[in-house]
Amino acid sequence: MFELFILILALIISLIIVIKAADVFVDSIVEIGLALGISEIILGVTASAVGTSLPEFGSAMIAILTGSPDVGVGCAIGANIWNIAGILGVSAIFAGLITTKMEEVRRDGSMAFLTTLTITVALLLMGEISFVVGIILIIMYVVYLWILIRAQKSSKDREIECCEVDEKNRDLNKKTILMAVLGLVGLAIGCRAIVYCTVELSVMASIPEVLAGILLAFGTTAPEFFTVLTSAKKGLNSLAIGTVFGSNIFNILIGLGIPSLLVTIPVEPITIYFDAPVMVFMTLLLLFLIKRGMKLTRVEGIILVASYIIYIVTRLTIFS
Amino acid sequence: MHEKIMVATMGEYMDEIMKYTLDIIQERKTEVIGIYVVETSTPFLTPKKVKEMMATELRDQGEEILESMRQEFQSSKHYMINFKKLLREGDPAEEIVKAAEEEGVDLIILGTGKDIIDKRLLGSVSEKVVHSAPCNIMLIKTI
Numbered sequence: 208m209f210e211l212f213i214l215i216l217a218l219i220i221s222l223i224i225v226i227k228a229a230d231v232f233v234d235s236i237v238e239i240g241l242a243l244g245i246s247e248i249i250l251g252v253t254a255s256a257v258g259t260s261l262p263e264f265g266s267a268m269i270a271i272l273t274g275s276p277d278v279g280v281g282c283a284i285g286a287n288i289w290n291i292a293g294i295l296g297v298s299a300i301f302a303g304l305i306t307t308k309m310e311e312v313r314r315d316g317s318m319a320f321l322t323t324l325t326i327t328v329a330l331l332l333m334g335e336i337s338f339v340v341g342i343i344l345i346i347m348y349v350v351y352l353w354i355l356i357r358a359q360k361s362s363k364d365r366e367i368e369c370c371e372v373d374e375k376n377r378d379l380n381k382k383t384i385l386m387a388v389l390g391l392v393g394l395a396i397g398c399r400a401i402v403y404c405t406v407e408l409s410v411m412a413s414i415p416e417v418l419a420g421i422l423l424a425f426g427t428t429a430p431e432f433f434t435v436l437t438s439a440k441k442g443l444n445s446l447a448i449g450t451v452f453g454s455n456i457f458n459i460l461i462g463l464g465i466p467s468l469l470v471t472i473p474v475e476p477i478t479i480y481f482d483a484p485v486m487v488f489m490t491l492l493l494l495f496l497i498k499r500g501m502k503l504t505r506v507e508g509i510i511l512v513a514s515y516i517i518y519i520v521t522r523l524t525i526f527s
Numbered sequence: 528m529h530e531k532i533m534v535a536t537m538g539e540y541m542d543e544i545m546k547y548t549l550d551i552i553q554e555r556k557t558e559v560i561g562i563y564v565v566e567t568s569t570p571f572l573t574p575k576k577v578k579e580m581m582a583t584e585l586r587d588q589g590e591e592i593l594e595s596m597r598q599e600f601q602s603s604k605h606y607m608i609n610f611k612k613l614l615r616e617g618d619p620a621e622e623i624v625k626a627a628e629e630e631g632v633d634l635i636i637l638g639t640g641k642d643i644i645d646k647r648l649l650g651s652v653s654e655k656v657v658h659s660a661p662c663n664i665m666l667i668k669t670i
Contacts, residue, residue, distance in 0.1 A: 223572070226572050226574075229574070230575050230576075233574070234575055237576070255577070255580065258576050258577065259574055259577070430572055430573065430574050433569065433570040433571075433572050433573040434573055434574065436570075437570060437573060437581070438577075438581060441581060441585060442537070442588075443581055446577075446580065
């Protein structure tokens with residue numbers, strides 16, 4: 208019992224360390240990028256896409272590379288299902304209404320669907336995530352980033368036409384580099400601790416590692432949860448829906464794409480035939496609900512949360 | 528009767544709020560202060576870059592809302608109104624009350640804004656303002 212308590216406590220502390228380390232790392236990398244003359248648009252787009260997803264990416268990467276691939280795959284797919292059905296559902300219930308724009312649904316929603324479909328089809332055909340699949344996933348992410356940067360550039364150009372732009376030259380200082388290194392170290396150590404605690408807890412609770420990974424996603428998606436809930440409550444709807452789509456695209460294309468370049472990722476049949484199709488279904492359900500009026504209402508939020516409850520109960524009882 | 532009125536809005540139900548404000552003012556010379564508060568509070572684990580993005584978006588949104596208020600209140604048909612914009616950051620209810628004290632307004636106008644479920648889930652700025660306002664308040668029933 209005492210060991211269980213220590214493991215849960217260590218898991219919570221590691222999650223907080225990872226989330227804060229990711230924050231410091233992204234912040235410092237943006238500063239370094241600016242000092243090196245990289246475009247503010249490219250840095251801004253990348254930082255907002257990567258920022259909230261680093262805990263899932265780090266945990267999945269470390270899990271896969273340290274011999275617990277099921278935790279990594281479970282974490283990535285579990286995070287995607289929870290992002291849509293749990294986080295967006297809960298946020299819609301609290302905020303009452305989350306609106307979106309056709310342009311964003313077309314670009315980010317379609318990409319999120321294409322991403323989930325690609326990984327599911329690849330899993331159904333091959334039963335694992337190989338180097339070739341990894342290359343395809345990463346190419347897809349690069350193309351998506353390029354589309355995002357182009358969209359951001361054209362909106363910036365419109366702003367420049369009417370306003371003066373404040374171009375700031377920033378110096379690269381040692382403190383920023385040190386903070387980037389510290390952030391990266393914190394991220395690596397924290398993710399290793401998360402994976403260790405998750406594996407140990409799954410052994411103690413006698414649940415499969417992939418299910419432990421799915422449950423771990425509750426913790427690694429905390430930045431998404433607070434971002435989406437707060438922005439929905441403040442009426443910043445584009446940020447709320449954009450964060451979910453952006454995170455889901457990143458979790459699969461980079462979260463599974465990068466580790467698969469280093470090692471072939473074996474995937475359990477239950478994930479191939481149940482979790483991945485559920486992820487595709489949840490993405491489709493969200494797109495169907497949103498497309499009806501370019502908004503998510505409280506009732507639709509309840510539908511999403513109910514879908515998640517049905518999924519997780521089924522997963523815990525029938526397929527565990 | 529009222530010489531200095533503060534109109535608080537988060538951008539919703541602006542037409543109703545402005546309509547009632549103009550009804551009260553009628554042809555009298557009045558100073559109207561439009562206030563928008565950027566709520567900067569975020570939970571502990573919200574990424575720093577996201578916090579910055581939220582604050583920037585809300586500031587831009589506030590500027591737009593105040594500008595559309597200015598255009599309405601300072602149009603030629605409302606020659607008797609002297610309009611002033613106020614964009615503040617912090618807790619909306621606290622900032623509205625503080626600004627009302629600093630500006631010495633004699634009436635605050637704001638919308639009730641939310642239905643009963645929203646009030647339970649999100650809290651109500653108008654309810655908080657009612658309890659600590661230094662002057663009269665007019666609540667416009669928007670729901």
